[in-house]
Amino acid sequence: MSNLSERISETLKQAILAQRLYPGTKLGERELAEIFDVSRIVIRQALIRLANEGLVTIERNRGAFVTRPSLQEALEIYDTLTLLEQGVAMQLAERLDASGWQKLRDHIALQAEAVERNDHKAADELGQGFHTLFISLAGNRLLQDMHAQIVQRTFLLRSLYTSRFDYCNLLNEHTKIVNLLERGRVKQAMELIDAHHRHVVRGYVLDTSSYTQMSLKEAIKPDLEQEDTAPAAAAAET
Amino acid sequence: MSNLSERISETLKQAILAQRLYPGTKLGERELAEIFDVSRIVIRQALIRLANEGLVTIERNRGAFVTRPSLQEALEIYDTLTLLEQGVAMQLAERLDASGWQKLRDHIALQAEAVERNDHKAADELGQGFHTLFISLAGNRLLQDMHAQIVQRTFLLRSLYTSRFDYCNLLNEHTKIVNLLERGRVKQAMELIDAHHRHVVRGYVLDTSSYTQMSLKEAIKPDLEQEDTAPAAAAAET
């Protein structure tokens, strides 16, 4: 359904966020056109979309590459994330109702389970999800979209630097933040949010050595198969 | 220089921000392709760029239109703007040096002159500029870009609703905010920032009757001439 170029940009985005496409990887128009079996123009449009979101960098007459954020940009990403979440924290402390706080606690409980199961993958995703849920409770769609865009960029950093998070500690901080806010201790909560993001940044070890290179086709294939069920059936009819 | 589709999207953006292209106006591919004398594909790419920034809305198989923000979205825009500027206020109160405060005061002085001259246009632009300067002092490029994108959307609102601002009052509030922040009275400053944006919103009178409809070509022409000096000369040679 909907736009072809939009679907392709979405597929590429998933591959980038899942770290199957590594920052710096060249995204050749011709190559992608063959992989997706579409014209180059659709690929170009998809790349323009991704470039506008900052996930891809287009260099004139040279091509598109998965964006490689500098350390400076990495700091800006977390600084901005902190600013947004501190702002939302202030709003929630004033406006959030009981059911809202409960949603946060439920989410934390889910993550706690995952941590106990030693399910790193789930714990990681739920940890990310907490921040998204937190922002969404402000009820501001625009703010939510901006936040989501910045969170996306953090995935580029995860690809670039090996990350060793202390999930248990991060989870505890989530709990503390909710507790502080619900009791109206806004200032302390905001300081903790700041510290929380610094802890996340500290989890990034500057170690660009260990990354597995993958072919473009290899990297995209999983998403391709997942979404190509219908087109494949249609193709079988011909 | 650089991309054709990027230049065209920039030109269209100027026309939208200058309120020569009114929200709801249809941006037909064929029509624009003739006006700019380029292929439809370049236009499509430009429209995709603008759609990603929220200035244009693309409806499948129907075409692109200048975005018409709902009242809900208008509130979200100013709510988000408030959140960003409050966050930056906190940072500046802690970190800004003397020369930074001076820049803010200088800017306010410029706007004060414009107000005294009764130069509404300049006063308006400088009023906008204050917020941009304010954010830029945080020294966070990403944050600055996000802020700029949201400010752009406020221009859509200015087109949609007739605005009657009390420039003198808004200017005074700018002064007060700077004074409060420099003296470390962060909380009061943040409250004033909130009030300030509410005053701006109040300046929008819901009155969709008085808007001058303009043809697409008419609306774009000024920017076209401005940037087409070189191409025009080249065309004259043929």
Next chain:
DNA sequence: CATGGTCAGATTGGATACCAATCTTGTGAA
């Protein structure tokens, strides 16, 4: 008279083929 359905035209989304400009690369000469 109003209402609903059908059909032609217009517009968008996309494919294909082609060309110009630029970048990369590899080779040959100094």
Next chain:
DNA sequence: TTCACAAGATTGGTATCCAATCTGACCATG
């Protein structure tokens, strides 16, 4: 070895064509 230059590859853009869909007018029917 190093520099310059030519060949190939890639991107940016054009023109033309086609399918899908939306729009709107026209006509038939209750």
